[in-house]
Amino acid sequence: MSNPSSPNPNVPTRETQPAENTESFGEILNQFQKSHSHKAEDGRQLQATVIAITAEAVFFDIGYKSEGILPVTSLQGETLQGQALKPGDKVSVTIKGRDADGYYELSRFKIARPMDWDALEKAFADKTPILGTVTAVVKGGFSVDVGVRAFMPASRSGVREASEMENLVGQEIRCRIIKLDVADEDVVVDRRAVAEEEERTAKDRLYSQIKEGDTVTGVVRSLTDYGAFVDVGGVDALLHVGDIAWGRVNKPADVLSVDQQIEVKVFKLATEGDKRRVSVGLKQLQPHPWDAVAGKYKAGDRVRGTVTRLMEFGAFVELEPGIEGLIHISEMSWSKGKVRKASDVVRPGETVEVVILGVNTAERRIALGLKQALGDPWADAPQRFPVGSAIEGPVSSLTKFGAFVQLAEGVEGMVHVSEISAEKRINQPADVLRVGQVVQAQVIAINPEKRQMRLSMKQLVPSGIDEYLEEHQEGDVVTGRLTDDSRVELGDGIHAICRATSPAPATSAKSEALKEAKADLSALSSMLQARWKSGPSATPKTEPARAGQVRNFRIVKIDRAAKKIEVEMA
Numbered sequence: 001m002s003n004p005s006s007p008n009p010n011v012p013t014r015e016t017q018p019a020e021n022t023e024s025f026g027e028i029l030n031q032f033q034k035s036h037s038h039k040a041e042d043g044r045q046l047q048a049t050v051i052a053i054t055a056e057a058v059f060f061d062i063g064y065k066s067e068g069i070l071p072v073t074s075l076q077g078e079t080l081q082g083q084a085l086k087p088g089d090k091v092s093v094t095i096k097g098r099d100a101d102g103y104y105e106l107s108r109f110k111i112a113r114p115m116d117w118d119a120l121e122k123a124f125a126d127k128t129p130i131l132g133t134v135t136a137v138v139k140g141g142f143s144v145d146v147g148v149r150a151f152m153p154a155s156r157s158g159v160r161e162a163s164e165m166e167n168l169v170g171q172e173i174r175c176r177i178i179k180l181d182v183a184d185e186d187v188v189v190d191r192r193a194v195a196e197e198e199e200r201t202a203k204d205r206l207y208s209q210i211k212e213g214d215t216v217t218g219v220v221r222s223l224t225d226y227g228a229f230v231d232v233g234g235v236d237a238l239l240h241v242g243d244i245a246w247g248r249v250n251k252p253a254d255v256l257s258v259d260q261q262i263e264v265k266v267f268k269l270a271t272e273g274d275k276r277r278v279s280v281g282l283k284q285l286q287p288h289p290w291d292a293v294a295g296k297y298k299a300g301d302r303v304r305g306t307v308t309r310l311m312e313f314g315a316f317v318e319l320e321p322g323i324e325g326l327i328h329i330s331e332m333s334w335s336k337g338k339v340r341k342a343s344d345v346v347r348p349g350e351t352v353e354v355v356i357l358g359v360n361t362a363e364r365r366i367a368l369g370l371k372q373a374l375g376d377p378w379a380d381a382p383q384r385f386p387v388g389s390a391i392e393g394p395v396s397s398l399t400k401f402g403a404f405v406q407l408a409e410g411v412e413g414m415v416h417v418s419e420i421s422a423e424k425r426i427n428q429p430a431d432v433l434r435v436g437q438v439v440q441a442q443v444i445a446i447n448p449e450k451r452q453m454r455l456s457m458k459q460l461v462p463s464g465i466d467e468y469l470e471e472h473q474e475g476d477v478v479t480g481r482l483t484d485d486s487r488v489e490l491g492d493g494i495h496a497i498c499r500a501t502s503p504a505p506a507t508s509a510k511s512e513a514l515k516e517a518k519a520d521l522s523a524l525s526s527m528l529q530a531r532w533k534s535g536p537s538a539t540p541k542t543e544p545a546r547a548g549q550v551r552n553f554r555i556v557k558i559d560r561a562a563k564k565i566e567v568e569m570a
Contacts (some may be wrong), residue, residue: 002055048093048106050085058085060093060106068093068104097172114147117182124177129194132175134168142168144175146171150187158192174198202234207276212266215285220260228252230264234279239264242484243281246289247321248308289322294361297323301356302373307346315331315342317354317368325366332370334377334410343369364447377410378448384408385443385453386559390460395437403429405439405455413453416443422458422493465494465563476555477570482547488567496565499556545569 048060048068060068070093093106114120114130123130133144141153152175159165166465174195180190209214212231218230218237227240241252249255256262268279297303297319305317305325314328332345339345346352355372359362359365385391386409393413395404402416419441420426420433433439441455468491472478480488480496488498545551553567 004499032424035417046095047090050087050089051090052087053085059103060091062093062095062104062106064104065357066098066102066104068095068106069099070106087170105172109305117146120147120177120180120187121182124180127176129174129176129197130189131172132189134170137165137169144173144189144190146175146187147175148185148187149335150177150189150193152189156190156192158195185322203276206235207269208235210266210269210278212269214266215263216280217263218280220256220258221261223252223256223258224250228256230262230280232264232266232278237264237266237278238280239280241283243267243279243283245321246283246286248318283322288319290361290364293323293359293364293366297356297359297366299356299358302353303356303438304351304353305368307348307350307352309348310342310346310429312341317347319354319366323366325354325356327352327368327370331357331368331372334371334374335406345459371410377408378451381411381448381453382446385413385446387422387443387446389443390438390440390444391455392438395433395435395439398429398433400428400433403433403439405441407453411453413441413443413455415439415455415457419444419454419456419458424462464492469558469560469563469565472555472558474555474558477552478567479550480553480567482545482549482551484547485545487555490567494565496553496555496567498553499566499568 046062048062050058051067052059053072056072058070058072060070062068063148096105096107099105114123120130122128132144132150134142134152135145136143138151141151141155142157144150144152154165156178157165157185159168173191175189175191176194177187178193179186179192216232218232221229221231221236223229225241227238228244229236230239231237238251239256244252244255247352262282263281263285264282265284266278267281267284268277270277270279282517303319305319308316308318308324310316312329314326314332316324316326318324327342327346329339329342332339332342352370353373354368354370357367357369357372359367362534389537391405391407391413393405393407395403396412397404400417402414404412404414405422406412409445415429417426417429420429426432439457441457442459443453444459445454446452478490480490482498483489483495485500486498488496490496504519543549552570554570555565556568557566558564
């Protein structure tokens with residue numbers, strides 16, 4: 001292991017002697033022998049004192065001239081009386097050998113280097129690990145020096161790639177004797193089994209110490225579409241893509257990178273048979289965005305967000321990382337039935353402006369409206385479409401009782417079947433109209449609160465009564481036929497309401513005769529204008545009124561807007 005890249009006053013460094021060192025040759029030889037005289041003690045367990053801790057390694061005082069070194073991962077989760085290790089603490093270690101920088105490589109496992117056949121036989125019988133040095137690559141595996149020449153099959157070396165086999169030559173390894181024949185001096189060793197055992201031991205130690213809720217430091221080992229595997233002290237923990245951030249993460253590679261060091265929170269430990277799984281989260285170390293929603297969003301607010309996904313019932317919009325709201329399909333357009341699916345209006349990735357309709361912090365739901373942000377088209381409908389005005393628009397739908405006409409986006413009016421034509425009786429609107437047909441009509445009533453508007457098509461079509469009203473004024477005496485006690489037919493399709501009023505008494509015989517003569521002339525003119533081709537003369541006023549009589553009437557009131565006439569017997 002190399003020295004830490006940044007200098008640390010607590011980290012031991014190799015001692016150097018200045019050129020002018022005046023130590024005697026005997027002293028130098030004594031020091032050299034002292035620092036190199038522990039070969040026979042390799043594998044002996046020692047009590048080592050922690051002197052420095054870096055991000056990569058822990059340095060120990062083992063009582064030799066050079067210090068010992070252990071990777072931090074070998075001590076992951078190690079505690080002393082419940083406290084994390086710190087300088088001055090003592091730990092049991094075993095010397096494995098020395099690295100290129102002169103430090104003694106240490107191990108937490110007690111491993112010895114056998115010195116003779118007796119030691120080999122004992123190690124084989126006890127199945128204890130031993131130290132050996134890989135000397136060469138041979139057919140089918142490696143040659144290993146364990147005090148005698150031993151063979152290690154490639155499959156038991158722990159090396160997966162052929163290109164890595166040469167890198168193993170010259171390295172000191174920990175292995176176990178799996179075959180020993182003293183007579184033939186045949187020794188076979190297994191490195192992979194020891195490595196797997198050490199890994200299991202390290203994992204067991206970590207599993208026994210780690211608990212849900214702990215915050216640990218790990219290194220991203222690999223990335224997948226569904227998450228990342230994080231090495232937390234030799235144990236692979238799964239960081240699911242949904243636990244990386246409160247906001248939506250499409251791919252873990254967008255946020256994380258291999259070998260990145262991160263802090264994560266352990267939130268689940270599970271055992272499935274012989275397998276144990278650790279689930280960790282990155283977002284769990286950050287405050288939940290919903291904790292601040294109550295004070296940030298309220299009904300009626302106009303906000304902007306990004307469409308994240310579309311469903312059959314609507315679209316989800318991200319207002320900020322971790323905060324999504326739903327636009328229901330019914331809140332996308334003021335036009336009824338126009339939106340059949342959310343994709344008709346919005347698409348993923350689109351930025352939209354919406355109005356908050358409601359906030360439910362308990363269920364973590366926000367209801368949004370897209371159409372409300374566009375403004376209510378009925379708010380100024382009375383000003384845009386006043387009563388009496390003529391409009392034009394396509395027929396949007398047909399029913400048994402009428403037709404709906406679209407005047408503007410979200411504004412429709414209804415033409416009742418009785419208001420379609422004045423010339424003939426219409427039973428079904430579909431008999432004369434079709435969806436999409438552009439028609440003209442007149443606004444006869446509007447109620448913006450109920451979002452209702454009544455239209456009439458027949459009001460825009462000139463009729464006989466229009467001509468009649470143009471030719472007559474209040475006070476005119478006309479002729480008509482009594483249809484009942486209160487209604488009078490003045491012409492074809494022209495009716496009036498008759499007031500039950502008797503004619504005023506005559507003041508003299510002369511004035512009465514003059515009045516009757518004038519009435520007869522007026523009645524004759526009215527009958528001709530109404531195109532009466534035959535029938536009896538107007539009934540004298542002295543005869544009692546009855547249905548079917550043709551009599552003279554005086555127009556007392558005309559309502560041209562409503563096309564209504566009131567008369568009384570003259």
